[in-house]
Amino acid sequence: MTMLPPSAVRGLAAAFTVLTVPAVFADTLKERQAKVLSVVEKARPAVVCIQSRSGAAMGSGSGVIVSNDGIILTAAHVVDGTGGGKGPTEVIVVLNDGREVKAKVLGRDRNRDAAMVKIEQGSEWAHVEMAKAETVEQGEWCIAMGHPGGFDPQRGAPVRVGRLWQNNDKAYYRSDCTVSGGDSGGPLFDLDGRVIGIHSSISMDLAENRHVPIGVFHDDWERLMKGDSWGNMNKLLSGSEDLTPKKKEKPEPKAAPKPEKGDTPPGPREPAPQPSAKTAVWLGIVMDVVDGNITVTEVADGSPAQKAGLELEDVILKIDGKAAGGTGDIAARVRGASPGDAVTFTVRRKGKEQDISVTLAERK
């Protein structure tokens, strides 16, 4: 596989930066396909597998080269060791064509699961551009690459396509590009081939694939380059502790769809149905931990939460007067209620506390 001359990659990317209208909603299938094909061709050589070896054990994640001299974006947990120690200082980078090069770990922002690695020698590495955070649009089509299951020379980095259904810069981005173990640290591209996110985690839901927003790397750039490692995984864990759907025992025959259900985001599954016969309740929000606060990052259209007046950026302090222990805690308490029950959320909005009572609905 040949490397693209980096200047060509830059030139192409630059030509696209004048686009101000998101290409998402206007394009046709064929136009979109043309863009995907072009991203595959120019971006795939910049996608790498990152192997950290300690003794006989090996961890394998992914990354993407973003500079001529081999700076790689990845996820902190890919290069953060295993036992809470300092983590490896050196990793092996396997390029898409099978070449192996040594790289050193620069810095890690454990709060946001962001890290940078740099190939030790050489220049003229095939690379891609990083998108500006403000150009990332909710609902835009996106492309995921990485090395799920580790490097496979006969396979390379599989391409996946989906949409960015949530783009809150302070939390995770969420897309329905499916990723799995080994993809961690791999890139999420926009249709112009710019990196908009780095794969971080998933839930049981195929549509719930979480990515570190590209803005985190812009904000952290200098510290990461300097070699700082900071933060802790605890915040990260809390942040990702949103709810996951309990699986239905058996898919039930579908009743005729109600039109208003069309706008339910895949995320808000708080009142996930219990495996037992208990009726599932519906609240209709996605929560993330933003700066240590449990923050509403998505409100489903037509949901009980929206009707009651819960808004984006609301910080949830209490439920029914009891302090909220975490996103999982809130979920559990909602799950414990029944459709028709009223639940009172004490939230902080623009510095002021207020109570909002939500009447839960049945999740159909």
Added chain:
Amino acid sequence: MKSRFFIPVIAVVAAGGAALSLHAQDQPKPKLEFKFNGDPRGGAAMEETLRKMIERMGLGGEAREQLDQALEQWKQSGEGGRGTQQQQAPQQQQFRFEFKDDGSGPKMFRNGKEVKPEDLGDLMGPMQKQLEEMFKQQGGGEGPGNGGNPLEEMMKELQKRMQGGGDPGAPGANPLEDLMKRAQKGGLGGPRTGRERSRFSKQHTAALAEWRPLTKAARESTVRVLRDGEQVALGTIVSADGYALTKASEVDKGSLEVEFENGRIVTAKVVDKMDAYDLALLKVEANGLPVGSIVPEEVAVGTLVAAVSVDEDPLATGVISVPARSLSEKTKGALGIEFKMDVELDGTGVPIGKLVTGCAAEKAGLKPDDKIMAVNGQAVPYPATLMRIVSALKPGDPVKVRYEREGKEAELEFPLSSREELLKVRQEAILKETGMKQLPDRRALDPTAQMGSSLSGNASGYPKAVQSDLTIDANECGGPVVDVDGRIVAITIARAERVSTYMVPGKVVSDLLSDLKSGKFTLAKDEDTLRGELRESEQELKKAEEALKEAEARRSSAAEQLKKFEKK
């Protein structure tokens, strides 16, 4: 990094940050390693993983309920706290267990020291203890060792199953595969209808609607395949007088019916099968059916596609992830070497660690520590480049290997082994060494590979398959896949992992159907299968010839001796 050649090492897995990583390595013994990383309050991801593991272990009901209750209480207790300033630094915990059998029965080790089940409670740290507390409070806990602890149960069960001792009901079956199947029966597929999705999601009705005009023809030539009244697959109609292709392993028993797009249900029977592709040809009593026209073209990576069913909206939309490749080890060439580990590669060649007994490289006279520089004139600076070149060649193909031994370069030419031969020898060695009955499927070792999907049991070995990211369910294989021109470019054959669905390319399908068109109504064999059969029969012939010669030699020697008797 010792196992690059055999079981791919399962990556550090980030399931919501609470990383649980499983490593399967073939050196010197396979090892499963659990690492619970981070603050035990870590939450959802850990919960998911545990649930998944418990399901996979087949522990089901009780363990699941206990975990449910424990986690619920754990969360409600508000232990997590919301404060930021006072938040304690997370106590990083690391738990690593190895399962080994040194001949005196299975044992569990941690940091090289043997661990007895009764010691587990102490080792698992706060999370374990907290869970145990919960069990006790529930009044149902019986403490460690008595089935009261899902984590421990899980490990014990896993250990048991790794040793082939689990589930007497499935003799000879791969124990972990069996577990996986059980987990799948529990219904791991998530909500996937477009109507449940965010308006910003690709599965939302509005996004799927783009495809409606394109899928109409394909939809009409699709049937649901029912086994004992339940959908087990889809089928693609390939002939107007009642023939459809479907996934063979889903229709190998039971009474079969197909349901057409208009709701009509007709009895069906399997008239032919093609094992290599897991394809079956169904015959139904019907005429004048709409036939899907399958285009024999290769589709490029990045091509947008949709998986079609009988419904108006496609089942899923996605992209060609990986170009057509062989998933069959039979058709891939191999030298029969293991790479030398723990050496720094300088990009000039790949040093040999060991030679696989009875395979091509050993027979040709290559030795450990020889450095392979080039294969058929192409440089092989790294293991991945060597593997890529060699596995693209066919078993039996002559190969020129340039190598360096004690500073001198030389070249050898010899016919390749197949990857199947190589893997078989290596597997046998590992099984013998460890006492395991069968090596686990990669998917069984990586929880994230399965998350969110029901997976096909038969999902590998196809001589040629295209990989896509279409999120169909296991009972939706066998249906058509269309491109942005509405042409059928492939047929889905396996929901393999969270990120992958395999499809038989249109070219292969139309080749298989050539006999069908001539009215013979059987599936033709593909080139690779025929090559494999030719090679196998040639080998058998060679053996038979040798046996013949031996027999002849024995006969003439016996006749000789007999003559002596007669003279006397």
